[in-house]
Amino acid sequence: MKKFNLLAIILLTAFSVNAQDVKFAPLDTSPVDISYYPHKAVKSKKTDSPTAVIKVVYSRPSAKGRAIFGQLIPFGEVWRVGANENTEIKFYKPVTIGGKNIPAGTYSLFAIPEKDKWTIIINKEIDLWGAYAYDESKDIARVTVPVKAVSTPIEALSIAFTNNGSVANLVIGWDKTTVEVPITIK
Numbered sequence: 001m002k003k004f005n006l007l008a009i010i011l012l013t014a015f016s017v018n019a020q021d022v023k024f025a026p027l028d029t030s031p032v033d034i035s036y037y038p039h040k041a042v043k044s045k046k047t048d049s050p051t052a053v054i055k056v057v058y059s060r061p062s063a064k065g066r067a068i069f070g071q072l073i074p075f076g077e078v079w080r081v082g083a084n085e086n087t088e089i090k091f092y093k094p095v096t097i098g099g100k101n102i103p104a105g106t107y108s109l110f111a112i113p114e115k116d117k118w119t120i121i122i123n124k125e126i127d128l129w130g131a132y133a134y135d136e137s138k139d140i141a142r143v144t145v146p147v148k149a150v151s152t153p154i155e156a157l158s159i160a161f162t163n164n165g166s167v168a169n170l171v172i173g174w175d176k177t178t179v180e181v182p183i184t185i186k
Contacts, residue, residue, distance in 0.1 A: 030059040030083035037161035037168045037183075053185055054095070054168060056109065058087040060156045061174075068175035069113050078121070078131045081109050081172060082157055086128045089170075096184040097122060098143030110134060111172070111179075118179045119144050148178045 037054040061083040066072050073079050080086040087109040095102050102122060110121040110131060122141040123134070150173065157174040170181040 028059070028084070030061040032084075033058060033060050033159075035159045035161065037170075038163065053092050054161065054170070054183065055090040055092070056087065056159050056170070057090075058082040058109075058157070058159055059084040060158065062156045063153065063175050069177055070115065073113055075114050076112065078134050079111050079113060080128075080131045081111050081159075084129070086110065086126075086130060086134075087159075088126055089122065094186040096186065097141045097181065100141035100143075101186075102141055107140065108134075113177075114147075116147050117144050118147060120179070120181050143181060145179045145181055148180070149176055150178055154178075 035056045035058075036052045038052070059082040069075065088106055089109045090106040091102060091104050093104055097120075100122075106126055108121075108123040108126055108128060110123055112119040112121070120143050121139055124138040124140055125133075125135060128134070153176050154173045157172075160171050160173075162169040162171060162180070164182075166185055168183045168185060170183055172179050172181070
C-alpha cells in the first residue's frame with residue numbers, strides 16, 4: 001500500500017507540473033532565416049565534411065510600405081543587415097573578400113548603405129544585438145560594392161547566393177535595392 005501511495009503522489013506531481021501553462025513568445029515580426037552556398041547543400045546526404053561552404057543566419061524585416069534605405073536604414077551608418085541580432089556568416093572553408101583572406105569561421109556581417117554603393121563589413125565579434133556594440137577595430141574585411149536597383153520591390157530582406165565558377169556572389173536585396181558581394185572560395 002505504501003508503494004501504491006508513493007506512486008500516486010509521484011504521478012499526481014508529474015501531471016500537475018505538465019499541466020502548467022507555458023507562455024510561448026508570439027511569432028517574431030522579423031523571422032530568422034538561413035541562406036546556404038551552395039543552395040542545395042542542406043538537402044544533400046551527410047558526409048564527413050560539410051557540403052555547405054557558406055551559411056548566413058539573419059532576421060528578415062519587411063518593408064510594410066516604409067521607405068527603407070535613406071530613411072528607415074539611414075545612409076552612412078553601420079547596419080546589422082537585418083533585424084534583431086546581428087547577421088552571422090559562417091565560412092566552412094577559407095575565402096577571399098575584397099582581396100582580404102578570411103579563415104574558416106563564424107563572423108558578423110554588417111553594411112554601411114549609401115545611395116549608390118555599400119560598404120560590406122566582415123567582423124570578428126559575434127552574438128551581438130544589432131549594431132549597437134559594433135567595434136570597427138574587430139573588422140577583418142571591408143569591401144565596397146555598387147547598388148543595383150530592382151524594378152519589383154522586395155518586401156522582406158532577402159539573402160541568396162549566385163554562382164560564378166569559384167566565386168560565390170552573396171546577394172542582399174530589400175525594397176528597391178540589391179548588392180552583390182563576390183566571395184572567392186579557396
